[in-house]
Amino acid sequence: MDTTQLIEAITQCNRDVSNGVPGAKEKLLPLTYQLSASVETPTQMIWSTFSTGPLRAATVRTAIDLDIFKTLKAADGASTSILDLAKARNASPDLVRRIVAFLASVDIIFETGVDAYCATRISNALTTPGILGGAIYGHDIMSRSMWEIPSYLSKRSYQNPSNPVDAPLQDALNTKQHFFPYVSANSLLVKSFADFMGVYREGKEHWTIFYPLRERLQHVPDSSSGAIALVDVGGGLGHDLAAVLSQHPALSGKLVVQDRKEVIDSIDPAKLDAGIQRETHDFFTPQPRKARLFYLHSVLHDWDDENCVKILQNVAKGMDVDSRIAINDLLVPDRGSSRSLTSMDLGMMALGSAAERTESPLTRVRAYRSHLKTKRHADNAGLAPPSGFSCQYCEQNFTRKEGPIRHLERNQCPKAPNPKRKHESLDSRADDAKRRACVGPRSDSTASDEIDQDIDSGYGGLYVREGAGGGPSIASSSKSPEDSTTDQTVSAGAPSPYEYSRKASNVSADMPTPVQLPPLSAVWSPEYSTAPSTSHDATSYLLPAQQSPAAYSHTATPSSLTRATTGDSEMSETSWYNPADEDEDDEKQSFLIMPNNPRSMSSPALHTPGQGFDPTTGHTGSEGSRPLSDAMERMSLKNVVMDNHSIDAAVSKTIDSSAVSASRGPSRFSLATSTATSDYNAKRLSFTSLLGGSSIKSAHPSAVYSVPHSRTASLLTIGSRSTMSLDEMAAPFASEVDPELRDHRGKGDQGQGRIRRKVFLPSLPSISSWMPQSRPRSRDSNDTDDSSEALTLTASNRADGVQWDLFAPTGSAGGATKGGKGDQLWVKALEDHHEDARGALTLRKGDVIQVLPHRGSGNGEWYGMNQDSKKGFFPRKHCAVLQQRLYHPTIPEEG
Ligand SMILES: C[S@@+](CC[C@H](N)C(=O)[O-])C[C@H]1O[C@@H](n2cnc3c(N)ncnc32)[C@H](O)[C@@H]1O
Known part of the structure; x- marks a missing residue:
């Protein structure tokens, strides 16, 4: 300009x-x-x-x-x-x-x-x-x-x-x-420093606004029980916790602020809310508390990668099965970084050889993840891993790899109570003990107390547990954690990074062996950002890697841009996943990234009272809004290249996103939506559509296709998103959106200008070319050959803008499946739909319907059977495709 x-x-x-x-x-x-x-x-x-x-x-x-x-x-x-x-x-x-x-x-x-x-x-x-x-x-x-x-x-x-x-x-x-x-x-x-920490983020949106605290801290027992809801690790004078209390006075469980002694000592107890407990704790020593949430705000940015890993490892020692770590740090975009962000980054370098992390080529958080894994193995060198688990219901023993979660949630336990109830009970605190009983190591395990309280990562949880033979232990604790109401000093024998010698070569005696970070080049390759070269090139199903906020700088919503480019913090949350629930190969390749940029998509409406985001409910008032609070992502190392903005862009074009899950299996990227974010299992199950493309900016950037590996998407919960309407989601990318999509906005939607429950797809040829294994078939195909495909593209892109009908059952749909693994087609009703016509199936939102081969299917209709075993025709446009019914606990396996 x-x-x-x-x-x-x-x-x-x-x-x-x-x-x-x-x-x-x-x-x-x-x-x-x-x-x-x-x-x-x-x-x-x-x-x-x-x-x-x-x-x-x-x-x-x-x-x-x-x-x-x-x-x-x-x-x-x-x-x-x-x-x-x-x-x-x-x-x-x-x-x-x-x-x-x-x-x-x-x-x-x-x-x-x-x-x-x-x-x-x-x-x-x-x-x-x-x-x-x-x-x-x-x-x-x-x-x-x-x-x-x-x-x-x-x-x-x-x-x-x-x-x-x-x-x-x-x-x-x-x-x-x-x-x-x-x-x-x-x-x-x-x-001076501690006081400044209380104001340095002034003017920025507080984490209590964009982080689903209430949701995360649900079911924490009352503080009289001694339960700790939240520990602010390196929390300074406790200002973040004070804000939590003022926004959520009714939260149950204690709040603890931990910091170095001199900082804790400088807190005037009279000025600190009585609900906040002070505690001296060096975060380079094992976390002495068990808490639902460990919060690190502007902590990791003070440290080099190795020490970040150590901090996280120590925090992880306080994690219980339902704990999470929430990291609130700046995230530097690849392009168009603001002066405040770049200054912070170089400032961190000047003060401690540290850095603000960039978002691409991916965040270093991935590296933390892999470090944790490496460390886990290192910690347990010489110790036998638990040999397996036994189920509390059927008492069957199974291997660690099979995993209890798989056993229960996939309905493989013959004695488990009603699968649906079972499933619900997993969400309830009251049944935690049962869950643990099934999850816990077998009593004959040789290393039962060493590690590996493998947990369902959907609940967050412990990834590393160190035992007696492991690393440092807490050396002294003046009072029992439960009883303490005042300061606690916990020290440990772990070497402090403060003690490191200036010369790296001299430090080996003091310092735990540094774990090498993977070179970024190992996970980053320009090929990832290229368009699909051939229709059979699976690794090319990638969204562009380098979509930075600057790429959207001409878009209309000021808040989305300013927030993305002026140094607002990024909130990330991690819960370690259960490697036992993964295939071996997957495990080796897997890591998590934290792409969440909740505010890069915010828009004015988000903050308009009565219409915008309501932090107490996690919803916006606007019709068509969906909570996006549980974006999930799971990727594999070999082909992950995605940054916040490509995900955001993808999300903006994924309509009907009540929750958005993204995953990349060994060969494909997927983006899945679900309609019930509060229901963890629903999130797992409702993978409906997959969105991929060569470039967000291309004329036809999106496609919907099937993914055989959608299950991987369920394993990690990452970050939080504010609630926003579909329009709000799309707004920052308005000019990037496919023209066809844009043109259809408002149509079929009572002119309210909201995009709801519709996916407007580009031309079919481009979609089918992205489906390497697809063989277009007749929509009415009743072919029952044993094709390994789960789905086949058949339908066309109709002009009326209501285009959900790109999938049709293949011959295997509804028929016998290989290995009982369920290649059938299952769909989920996106809304209520009542049909009086004979032979029609009434849909209730959330219904899961098995699509059955039927010669009469066609013209936008499928034939299927609902949970009550009622059969009939139903309009496809009201449904989204689920991946494998294997993931739906309410539907028993056939035969
Ligand atoms: C940049 S400040 C962030 C403070 C606060 N979380 C916030 O966002 O305002 C980093 C904090 O980490 C604390 N800290 C540094 N080393 C620590 C250690 N070894 N154990 C615990 N806290 C530490 C500092 O005292 C300081 O309060």
């Missing part, structure tokens, strides 16, 4: 700010930066960068020492003379004059006359603990470390720093200590 356009954009944006348009505020400042860049000459750039910039920092810091901001504030809007400003510290008036003149010239204070000044909004803020702390910490640590970057990098031949105790900070401050111990030695810095 040229200067004129920028001025117009600023005017418009300013109007939006006045009208309270969400996201406008965040957009305004970057626009002003762009404007000054467009008018600044190179010489002015030199002055502003190397003179004004450092001087702002230096004079603000000096003015704090001279109490200038306090004195101006005390004048309560009246002017203060230089003489009065100098008095507080008995400073030279001539010196003070020079300093305040500069501060006025950069608009930090206001010059009211000759030698007379008054406070501004900013200078008043500089007297409050958070902003004051930011200025002190910013000057004394941050900017000094940053100034050191050029010489530091030069001395180290421009290699990316990775040693936490050999960062620019150590050179700048002439210390061998890590940032945190260095700060600890200085009470002013401890307080």
Whole structure:
């Protein structure tokens, strides 16, 4: 944009700010930066960068020492003379004059006359603990470390720093200590940093808004039982927990804030909500608490990858079967990163050789995942894994690989109660014990207490459990965790990264063997972003890898963009999955990524009372909205390349998404939807459609096709999404959406402009070309050969815009299946549909219907049998295809 356009954009944006348009505020400042860049000459750039910039920092810091901001504030809007400003510290008036003149010239204070000044909004803020702390910490640590970057990098031949105790900070401050111990030695810095942590994310959406806390903390027993709902690991002064309490006062279970001793000691108990318990805990030692949720906000970004892994490993030790870890950190997009994000990233480098993680080529979280796995094996070196499990119902023993979850949820247990009830009971806390009984290691296990409380990852859970022979154990705990109401100090014998030597080569004695991160090149290949080259090239069913927010920068919703590009945090949540429930190959290749960017798709309506997102219910008020709170994703290493935005884009075109699940099996990517997010099993089961494409931007970006590996999608729950209507989902990508899709918006939908329950597919040829094993058949085919295909494309893309009917049963549908594995076609009703006609099947939303081969099928109708064994014709357009009935517990196996 040229200067004129920028001025117009600023005017418009300013109007939006006045009208309270969400996201406008965040957009305004970057626009002003762009404007000054467009008018600044190179010489002015030199002055502003190397003179004004450092001087702002230096004079603000000096003015704090001279109490200038306090004195101006005390004048309560009246002017203060230089003489009065100098008095507080008995400073030279001539010196003070020079300093305040500069501060006025950069608009930090206001010059009211000759030698007379008054406070501004900013200078008043500089007297409050958070902003004051930011200025002190910013000057004394941050900017000094940053100034050191050029010489530091030069001395180290421009290699990316990775040693936490050999960062620019150590050179700048002439210390061998890590940032945190260095700060600890200085009470002013401890307080400044902790206070600043309370405000540094000010203005950004709080995690209590976009994270489904209530849902996650459901069924936590009352705090009188000692149960802990939430531990804020490295939680500073407890401000995040205070916000949780104010938003969700009725949450049951205790809240615990853990941090280093000096931080915990600096919390004034009188100022901390009584519902929050303080606790000293070093997160490099095993987590002493069991809690439903462990929350890490801006913790991992302080650390290099190896230490992130250690932190997560230690947190994982506190995980119970239904625990989760929630990670709230910034995620740097591949393109179009904002100045706040890039500054944070380099800032983390300067302070501790750390980084803000990028979202592609994938997040390093994957690496954490693989580290955990590696560590798990390492921890148990020499220990026999549990030999198996026994089912509490049938007492059958089975191998670890078969897994209890598979046994129960796939209805393979002959003695389990009614499968449906069984299934429900798994969701109920009351039956946790039963679940565990089945899940737990067999009593004859030789290593029952070592590891491997394999759990259903849908509940989140423990992935690593260390036993007596394992790693460090808790050395001391002054009180029992349950009884404690005040501080606890838990220490452990694990070496602290603070103690690492500066030289990596010297550290082996202290340090657990570092686990090598996989080189990114191993998981990233340009081929992943290319279009399908041949219809049989399975690995080409990939969404584009590099869709960054910038790619959508011309779209209409300001909030979606600003949020994506101005450094809002990304919320990720992980629950380790149960490797026993996977095929061996799958396990080797699997990892999780955390693509969740809940707000990259937000739109104004999300926050409009009565219409927008309601954090208490997790729903929006708008019709057609669906909770997206449980996006799931599961991918395999060999062909995963996907970032947030490609997923988001895909989601935006997946209609009727009450929950969106994405998975990539060994050969395909799938995106699945379901209609009942609150029902875990429904999520597993309702894989209805799969969306893939060569490029989101291509003319026909989407296709629906079957996936034989949809089960993998159920194993990991990742992140949370806000609730949003389909329009809201699509809005950020409005201009990217397939024209056909766009044209149909509103049609067949009572003109409300909502896209609901329809998938508008591009031309059939392109779809069938993406179906390597498909053989188009007649829709009425009654062929019962033993084709291995589950589904075959047959239908056409009708002009009326209601195009769900691209699947038809193959010959095997409804017939005998190979190995009883259920190649039949099952569909799920997306809405109620009543038919009076004879031979018609009435659909109730959520009904699962087995499609039966029938010569009369056609013209948009299928013939099928519902759960009550009623048979009849029904319109396909009201249904979505499920993958394998194997996943539906309510439908017993045939024969
Ligand atoms: C960037 S701050 C984030 C604080 C808080 N979670 C927030 O978002 O405002 C990182 C926190 O990690 C804490 N921390 C650093 N090392 C730690 C350790 N070994 N054990 C526990 N906490 C630690 C720091 O004291 C600090 O409070």
